[in-house]
Amino acid sequence: MEVTTRPVRGGMFNVEVLRGGSGSPVLFLHGAMGLNWDGFLDELATRHTVVAPFIPGYGGTSGDEHLLDFHDLITFFLDFLDAEGLRNLPIIGHSIGGMIAAELAAVQPDRFTKLVLIAPTGLWDPANPVLDFFVASPTDLAQALYFDQDSEPAKRAAYTPEDAEGRVAVALERVKSLRVAAKYLWPIPNRGLNKRIHRISAPTLIVWGADDLLNPPSYAQAFSAKIPGSRVELIPNAAHQVQEERPRAVAEAVLPFIA
Amino acid sequence: MKIEMFHLMPYRDLPADFAEKYHSVWVDIPSHLFDARKAHQYYNDTLDELEYAAAMGYDGVCVNEHHQNAYGFMPSPNLMAAALARRTSDVAIIVLGNSIALYNPPIRVAEEFAMLDCISGGRLVAGFPVGSSSDTNFGYGMNPATLRDRYYEAEDLIMQAWSNPDVFSFDGKYTQLRYVNIWPRPIQEPHPPIWIPGGGSIETWGWCVEKKYLYAYLSYAGFKRGKQVMDGFWNKAAELKAEPNPYHAGFLQLVAVADSESEVQDKFGPHGEYFYNKMLHVYPGFADAPGYRTLETVKAGLLGQTTAFGERPPALTFKDLREQGNIVAGTPKQVTEQLEQIIKDLRIGHLMILNQFGSIPHDLAMANIKKTATEVIPNLRHLWPEWEDHWWPQPLRNVQKPGPIYSQASAAL
Numbered sequence: 001m002e003v004t005t006r007p008v009r010g011g012m013f014n015v016e017v018l019r020g021g022s023g024s025p026v027l028f029l030h031g032a033m034g035l036n037w038d039g040f041l042d043e044l045a046t047r048h049t050v051v052a053p054f055i056p057g058y059g060g061t062s063g064d065e066h067l068l069d070f071h072d073l074i075t076f077f078l079d080f081l082d083a084e085g086l087r088n089l090p091i092i093g094h095s096i097g098g099m100i101a102a103e104l105a106a107v108q109p110d111r112f113t114k115l116v117l118i119a120p121t122g123l124w125d126p127a128n129p130v131l132d133f134f135v136a137s138p139t140d141l142a143q144a145l146y147f148d149q150d151s152e153p154a155k156r157a158a159y160t161p162e163d164a165e166g167r168v169a170v171a172l173e174r175v176k177s178l179r180v181a182a183k184y185l186w187p188i189p190n191r192g193l194n195k196r197i198h199r200i201s202a203p204t205l206i207v208w209g210a211d212d213l214l215n216p217p218s219y220a221q222a223f224s225a226k227i228p229g230s231r232v233e234l235i236p237n238a239a240h241q242v243q244e245e246r247p248r249a250v251a252e253a254v255l256p257f258i259a
Numbered sequence: 260m261k262i263e264m265f266h267l268m269p270y271r272d273l274p275a276d277f278a279e280k281y282h283s284v285w286v287d288i289p290s291h292l293f294d295a296r297k298a299h300q301y302y303n304d305t306l307d308e309l310e311y312a313a314a315m316g317y318d319g320v321c322v323n324e325h326h327q328n329a330y331g332f333m334p335s336p337n338l339m340a341a342a343l344a345r346r347t348s349d350v351a352i353i354v355l356g357n358s359i360a361l362y363n364p365p366i367r368v369a370e371e372f373a374m375l376d377c378i379s380g381g382r383l384v385a386g387f388p389v390g391s392s393s394d395t396n397f398g399y400g401m402n403p404a405t406l407r408d409r410y411y412e413a414e415d416l417i418m419q420a421w422s423n424p425d426v427f428s429f430d431g432k433y434t435q436l437r438y439v440n441i442w443p444r445p446i447q448e449p450h451p452p453i454w455i456p457g458g459g460s461i462e463t464w465g466w467c468v469e470k471k472y473l474y475a476y477l478s479y480a481g482f483k484r485g486k487q488v489m490d491g492f493w494n495k496a497a498e499l500k501a502e503p504n505p506y507h508a509g510f511l512q513l514v515a516v517a518d519s520e521s522e523v524q525d526k527f528g529p530h531g532e533y534f535y536n537k538m539l540h541v542y543p544g545f546a547d548a549p550g551y552r553t554l555e556t557v558k559a560g561l562l563g564q565t566t567a568f569g570e571r572p573p574a575l576t577f578k579d580l581r582e583q584g585n586i587v588a589g590t591p592k593q594v595t596e597q598l599e600q601i602i603k604d605l606r607i608g609h610l611m612i613l614n615q616f617g618s619i620p621h622d623l624a625m626a627n628i629k630k631t632a633t634e635v636i637p638n639l640r641h642l643w644p645e646w647e648d649h650w651w652p653q654p655l656r657n658v659q660k661p662g663p664i665y666s667q668a669s670a671a672l
Contacts, residue, residue, distance in 0.1 A: 182548065
C-alpha cells in the first residue's frame with residue numbers, strides 16, 4: 001500500500017489516497033469512522049488495484065471548507081474520478097461512503113460496472129432509527145461498531161495513547177472526522193437519496209453485519225427493495241464495521257461479485 | 260458600573276431524584292414532568308421579579324433563549340421582553356439574546372428587535388448568541404459543522420438590514436433575499452448596542468474586539484474559572500490594541516443575600532444545590548455536537564486553557580459552591596466585597612446578577628432582589644468612573660408611557 005496525493009480542481013482539494021494491489025481498479029469509499037488500510041482492503045488488493053481516497057476533512061485530504069453540503073460533496077467526487085481517469089469500474093462504499101457510492105451510482109449510472117454497499121447510511125426509517133452515534137457513549141458506540149470487543153479491530157479503535165499529547169491528538173482527529181460526518185448526516189442521515197436511488201442501474205450487492213447496532217440490518221431490506229435486482233448478504237457475528245471485523249467473509253461475497 | 264438582573268426562568272419543581280432517574284435536563288427531558296399550570300405561575304412570577312428589579316434600581320433586565328429544557332424555558336425571550344417593555348419605563352431591556360443562526364430568514368430577528376426597540380422607546384440591547392449546542396444542534400437540528408458560518412452570515416445580514424437605508428439584495432450561502440427592507444427599523448441609530456454572550460469559544464474574543472461588540476461571559480463555573488476566560492478576552496483586546504474599557508465586558512453571577520450566615524445557608528442552600536445538581540444535569544453528548552466548537556477551542560479545552568466541556572459536574576453542596584465561587588452568597592457586606600473583587604479582577608463594567616436561580620420561590624426571589632438592590636448595588640455603582648459605557652442603549656428623551664389598565668368601568672367612560 002502506498003499513500004499518494006491527487007490534486008483536484010486545480011489544487012483546491014489535495015486528496016490523500018491509499019493505493020494498493022494490482023489488476024483492474026476498484027474504488028473504495030470509507031465510513032464515518034475514517035479510513036485504515038485493513039484486512040478487507042488487503043483482500044481486495046489480491047485481485048484489484050484499490051483506490052481509497054479520504055473524504056475531504058478526513059485524514060490528509062484538504063478542501064473541506066469548499067464543501068457546504070452533500071450536493072457539493074458529490075460534485076467533488078465526480079471531479080476526483082475525472083482527475084483519476086476512473087470510469088467503468090466497481091465502486092464499494094461503507095457507511096457514509098456507501099451513501100456517497102449510491103448517490104454517485106444514481107447520478108452517473110453508466111460510470112460504474114458494479115455497486116457494493118456495505119451498511120450504507122442514506123435512508124431513514126423512523127420505526128428503526130439509525131443510532132445517534134454522534135452522542136452515543138463510548139461503550140454504546142463500541143458495541144454498535146464491533147460485535148466482539150476483544151477483537152483486534154475493536155481494541156485498535158479503543159486504543160488511547162499513554163501520553164497527554166497523544167491523547168489530545170487522537171481526540172482532535174476524532175472531532176475533526178465526526179464534524180465532517182455531521183456535515184453530511186446531521187440531524188438525520190437522509191439527504192434525499194430516496195428520490196434518486198431509482199436511477200441506480202449497476203448490479204448491486206448489499207452487505208450488512210447481522211449485529212449492526214448503529215445502522216440496523218432492516219435497512220438492508222429497505223435498500224434492496226429500492227434497487228431492482230440487488231442482493232443482500234448478511235454477515236453473522238459482525239456489527240457496523242463489518243468488513244473490518246470479518247474481512248475474509250466480506251471479501252468472499254464481494255470479490256466474485258465484482259470480478 | 261452597570262448592574263443588571265438576569266432571569267433564566269427555570270422549572271422549579273423537578274422531582275428530588277431527577278439527576279439519578281433521568282437522562283438529561285436538556286433535549287430529551289420527558290414531557291410528563293412539565294405542568295403548564297406551574298408554567299403559568301413561573302412566567303408571571305418571572306415577569307414580576309424582573310419588573311420589581313427594574314423598580315428597585317437595577318440598570319437593566321436580561322432575558323435569554325433556550326429550547327427543549329427545564330433549565331430555562333423562554334424559547335422566545337422576545338415575548339418576555341415585549342411584556343417588560345410595556346411595564347417598565349427606564350431600564351435597559353437586554354435580550355441576551357436571539358440565536359440568530361436559527362432563524363430563517365435571520366431578518367426575523369432584525370424585525371423583532373426593531374419592534375422591541377420601537378415599543379420600548381430605544382431601550383433595547385440586542386444580544387446575538389451562537390446558542391448552546393443543546394439548543395441549536397439538538398433542539399433545532401442545526402448542522403454543527405456549519406452553525407458558526409451561518410451565524411456570521413446572519414450577523415452580517417441583520418447589521419446590513421439595520422444600517423443600509425436602501426432596499427438591497429442579499430446572496431448568502433444560507434440565505435438569499437431579493438428584497439431586504441425591514442419595517443420597522445430600530446429607534447437607536449445606527450442600531451441597538453450589540454452584546455455577544457459567549458460560552459468560552461476563544462475565537463469569539465477577537466471577533467468581539469474587532470466588531471466593538473460587548474463580550475458577555477455567561478457561565479455557571481463561577482468567577483474563579485471566569486477569570487481564565489476574561490483574561491483570555493483582555494489579552495486578545497490588548498493584542499489588537501483595543502482600549503481596556505471595562506464596559507466592553509460583562510459577566511454573569513449567581514447572588515444570594517441575607518442578614519446572617521445561617522439565614523443564607525438555610526434559605527438559599529437547597530436552591531443553589533438544585534440549580535447545580537439538577538439544572539446542569541445535561542447528558543454530555545448533548546453539550547457539544549462534533550463541529551459545534553472550532554478545533555482551536557476544542558484543543559484549548561483539551562489542553563486546559565479554558566473550561567472543560569461535556570463533563571458532568573459532581574454533586575455539589577452549597578458550601579462547595581460558595582467556596583468555588585459559583586455562588587456569591589452572604590450578608591450584604593460580604594457580598595458587596597466579593598462582587599467588588601470580581602468586578603475588578605475580571606475587569607467588567609456590566610455585572611449580570613441571577614437573584615432567582617434553581618428552585619428559589621417567588622417570595623424569596625423578591626426578598627433577594629430587594630436586598631441586593633438596596634444594600635449591595637448602591638455600594639458598587641461608583642466603580643469605573645473614568646470610563647464611558649459605549650455599549651448602553653440611547654433611549655428617546657420622552658419615552659411614551661403605556662395607558663392605564665382599563666377596567667370595564669373605566670373603558671366605558
